[in-house]
Amino acid sequence: MLAPFCVGAQEANITERETITQIAQCLAEGLPDDWVAAHMVVELRSPGASTGGVRYLVARKDAEDKLEAFTPCDTSQPAQMLVDLRARQPRERQGWTSARLVLERDGSFRLNYDFAK
Numbered sequence: 001m002l003a004p005f006c007v008g009a010q011e012a013n014i015t016e017r018e019t020i021t022q023i024a025q026c027l028a029e030g031l032p033d034d035w036v037a038a039h040m041v042v043e044l045r046s047p048g049a050s051t052g053g054v055r056y057l058v059a060r061k062d063a064e065d066k067l068e069a070f071t072p073c074d075t076s077q078p079a080q081m082l083v084d085l086r087a088r089q090p091r092e093r094q095g096w097t098s099a100r101l102v103l104e105r106d107g108s109f110r111l112n113y114d115f116a117k
Contacts, residue, residue, distance in 0.1 A: 016085060016111065026074055035061075041055045046097065047094075048095065099112070
């Protein structure tokens, strides 16, 4: 079930894909059987911050527009992995303050960053 998470976004480099696969494995442990999409939202107070807040949300079949909270295998590890990934990103991509990782049941994913203005 988790192997497909290593493929998906064409813009993700190999390091990002490996990290996302590890994150997906942890998230999967807390997902309900009828999940459609899992969201991990990481928010930092400022660019370069090493800590911040994280929310884990799931969309279920027949209720895809209503996101519910869920608990992955570890509540801090997946977010920390994404924050740690920043050090291996190109300099122009390191200043994000918010990141949203969306994992779809079919194995595809989206990883979007917001940057301070």
